[in-house]
Structures are given as structure tokens and as C-alpha cells.
């Protein structure tokens with residue numbers, strides 16, 4: 001207890017010191033160690049006690065930039081009502097999300113072979129240091145390798161593929177288009193990025209637009225389902241984008257209609273590749289894989305000559321990405337790509353060397369040692385952010401929403417994603433939360449496009465405290481402020497658990513995951529714990545506090 005108090009007292013002064021990034025990492029590691037000595041039976045565990053701090057500040061609502069050399073990542077989220085009415089200034093609760101295990105590499109972006117125009121844009125947007133996986137993937141992709149990028153949720157995989165692509169295609173590329181006849185004439189799509197949901201597709205588009213800057217943002221075009229197709233086709237014709245980002249159905253549809261010419265495409269990215277392999281996407285993915293970059297007449301500079309029987313052919317570069325890479329993806333990647341490499345944060349190996357019992361689970365030693373060889377066959381290379389804390393709480397079905405309410409209050413969570421499996425029950429949960437005075441909104445595929453984007457916007461801005469959703473939001477959704485994920489229904493398997501859990505604890509921030517289950521489901525939690533290689537601790541919420549049941553193991 002005294003260790004916890006002294007850590008808290010030390011925080012404000014140390015927090016604003018201009019220390020180096022590395023010394024700050026060691027400071028936070030120290031605070032973690034101290035916290036782990038606290039007797040969890042006597043001390044209430046809240047997000048604050050686990051390292052989240054709240055303080056009242058004024059904010060002008062500007063986006064917080066990531067400046068790793070100045071201060072840990074902070075983020076502003078609204079707790080609720082402004083304390084004072086003012087048109088220009090709103091007083092909100094500022095919550096500082098400390099970095100527990102920052103995934104930043106020791107390199108700088110300028111060492112990775114990116115063009116000056118892109119480096120400038122990165123600086124403008126406040127991206128100063130690449131993450132581990134970016135340091136590994138960027139040079140590998142720039143060397144023309146097909147890759148499978150596997151790294152835990154929130155570790156920066158999107159920029160890991162966007163940056164090398166933008167170095168080679170589009171207005172920020174190494175050779176300015178004005179100086180090259182071949183590139184100047186080119187009107188074709190040069191990169192196709194496929195994502196399994198409209199929300200993720202739009203998020204990627206925004207990330208590309210951010211990097212391109214306001215003057216060049218037309219170089220990317222969204223082709224997501226649910227949006228007006230003819231408008232997308234008109235935009236393709238008018239803006240002649242270099243990059244398109246979309247969902248499999250819409251991309252395949254527009255391509256089949258002859259309005260999207262991707263045969264000469266240089267890059268094909270499959271984001272959340274294991275999800276794109278699912279049965280639902282089979283036909284559309286087949287078309288995309290068959291057509292994108294398949295009849296290339298690219299110039300020598302842009303294309304890659306293949307070895308062996310395909311020696312004369314110039315072909316697309318295929319980039320496959322996910323936090324979870326089951327062996328089915330490895331098999332598919334071998335057939336889709338040209339000698340692909342498996343790129344992880346700390347290592348790069350030929351995909352050929354990846355076997356079901358081999359390096360796939362290297363980031364997950366507990367899972368490797370606890371799984372039998374047969375169950376490893378389909379065991380995913382799951383990677384969860386190391387800063388996450390996992391709990392489960394036994395609750396009767398009819399009491400789950402009330403348990404969720406108690407959980408939110410006990411942990412003092414400000415930005416919560418609650419996952420359910422059934423849309424109808426999801427609506428009831430929102431109704432019950434609202435009736436209990438907690439601002440909540442639903443987000444699922446049955447909603448219209450406007451309702452979906454409004455819900456997401458309100459949640460991201462902090463206007464809504466709880467987003468009740470289903471698998472739709474489990475993949476890729478990036479809300480830095482999310483400090484708690486609750487499974488109101490258990491996910492179907494450990495892969496789904498990993499993606500749901502990964503909506504919090506982004507980019508090394510702390511986060512908590514609480515799974516509410518009935519007594520008869522505890523064995524499912526235990527099984528996932530084993531497969532994922534994490535400790536999921538039993539807990540309850542009593543008198544406004546989280547109390548741990550049984551021994552909590554700190555790993």
C-alpha cells in the first residue's frame with residue numbers, strides 16, 4: 001500500500017520532467033513493479049490505481065500529437081458535463097493514459113529509406129519515432145518482398161505498410177511524378193487496400209489522407225460498401241486516385257463493372273487477412289486476388305521481376321496483415337505471394353520456415369508450451385498488447401448489464417467498448433444502461449451508414465461513454481482513449497478475444513479487459529487463457545470496488 005502511495009506522489013513531478021524517452025520507460029516500468037506488490041485483497045483496483053490518472057484541465061479540443069521525446073501519450077476525453085459554460089472553452093476531464101510498454105523502436109523514420117516529402121508529412125502529423133513493427137516492415141517492403149505482417153493489436157501495423165507504399169506510389173513518392181514521363185502518364189490504380197469492414201476501411205482512408213496532407217488527399221479513394229456506388233465510380237473517374245481502400249464486396253463489384261482498373265496495380269494489401277479468408281468474402285476475394293496486378297505492364301522501376309518460371313513477368317507485391325495469423329493464413333499467403341516473409345516486431349523470417357509448431361507462436365511462449373501438438377495446428381499466432389490486464393467476473397445472464405454498470409463505476413472507466421453476440425440483446429443493453437444514467441450507443445451491421453458513423457464519432461469524441469457493439473468493431477477499430485473492454489457475451493474463440501481485447505491498450509497504453517460469464521462458462525475463459533498465454537483473473541465488483549478472487553499472478 002505504501003508503495004502505491006509513494007508512486008502516486010512521485011508521479012506529478014516526474015511526469016513533466018524533460019527526461020529522455022528511455023528513462024521514462026524505465027520509470028514506468030518501476031511504477032509497474034511497485035504496483036504489483038500491492039495487496040490486491042485490501043486495495044481497490046481502479047483504472048487510476050492501475051496507472052490511469054485524471055485531472056481537470058482546459059482543452060481546446062486539439063488532437064493530441066504523439067511526441068515521444070517530450071511526454072508520454074496523453075489524451076483528452078470528456079467525462080460528462082462541462083463545469084462552466086463557455087463558447088470558446090470547454091472544461092473536460094483530462095485522462096492521462098500512461099505508457100506501460102511503448103512499442104517504439106530505437107530507429108528514426110529517416111533511417112528507414114522514406115522520401116523527404118513523406119518524412120516531412122510524418123513530422124507535421126506528430127509521428128516522430130517508428131514502432132518496432134514499422135522499423136521491421138518498412139525496409140522489408142521497400143526491398144520488394146511480399147510480406148505477412150504479424151504484430152499485436154495497436155502496434156502500428158497500418159503505417160507499417162502505408163509508409164513504404166506511399167514511398168513508391170502517389171504524390172509523395174521518391175521520384176516526383178512531374179519529372180517522369182512514365183509516371184506522369186499513368187492514370188491507373190497503383191495500390192489496392194482491402195479491409196473487412198466499412199469502419200476499418202474508412203479509418204485506413206483517414207490515415208492515408210493524414211499522411212498525404214490536405215493538398216494531395218484526393219490521391220486516395222474509399223470504395224466501401226454501404227456508401228453510394230455511383231458517387232464512388234464518379235470520384236474514381238474524376239480524381240484518378242493512386243490508392244483505393246475498400247471492402248471486398250464493393251471493390252469486386254466496381255471491378256466487375258469495369259470501372260476499376262487494377263491489372264497494373266503495384267500493391268495489394270489484405271488488412272485483417274485472416275478475416276478476409278472467411279467464407280463470407282470468398283468470391284469477392286477470389287476476384288480481387290485474380291485481378292489486382294495480374295496483367296502488369298509496369299515500367300522497370302515500379303515492377304518486380306519474378307524468379308523461376310515467372311521470370312519475365314512483373315507482378316504485384318502482396319502485403320498481408322493481422323494480429324492473428326493462424327496457419328491457414330500462412331498456407332494461403334504461400335500461394336498468393338512470391339516467397340513471402342513473415343515480419344514480426346523483433347524478427348523477420350521466410351514464411352517457408354513458419355510451421356504450425358514453429359515460430360508462429362514465438363511471441364506467445366505460454367501458449368506454445370501449454371498447447372498439445374494437435375491443437376497447435378490451428379492455433380493462431382495471437383499477440384496481445386503486453387500492457388493489458390485481463391479479468392473475468394461471474395454474473396447471471398439477467399444481471400450482466402448491472403454488473404457492467406458496477407464494473408464501469410468500480411474501475412472509473414471513461415471510454416468503454418462492450419461486446420455482445422446478439423443484435424437484439426445489444427439494443428436491450430443500451431436501453432438498460434441509458435435507464436441507469438450511463439450514456440451508451442449501439443453499433444452493429446444492421447444500422448444504416450449514417451447511424452454507424454454517428455455512433456462511432458460520438459464515442460470517439462467522448463460524448464458517449466459506452467459503445468455496445470458486436471464483432472463489427474472487434475477488428476482494427478482505433479480509439480486511443482478506450483480504457484476498458486467488456487465482453488458481455490464471451491467471444492467465440494481466442495482469436496476473437498484477442499481482437500476485441502485489442503481495442504484498448506493501444507500503442508503501449510494501459511487497458512483492462514473484463515469478461516462477464518456465467519458459472520458454467522468459466523471453463524471457456526480458462527481455455528482462452530491457456531491459448532492466449534495471458535492470465536485472466538477472477539474478480540467481482542463490490543461496494544464500488546474491484547476485488548480480485550483468488551491469487552492474481554503478475555507476469
Ligand SMILES: Nc1ncnc2c1ncn2[C@@H]1O[C@H](COP(=O)(O)OP(=O)(O)OP(=O)(O)O)[C@@H](O)[C@H]1O
Nearest residue numbers: 066129130131153154155156157158323476478507
Ligand atoms: N510511429 C507512431 N507514432 C505514434 N503513433 C503511431 C505510430 N504508428 C502508429 N501510431 C498510432 O497508433 C495507433 C494504432 O495503430 P494501428 O491502428 O495501425 O495499429 P494496428 O497494429 O493496426 O492495430 P490492430 O491490430 O488493432 O488493427 C493509431 O492511432 C496510429 O495512428
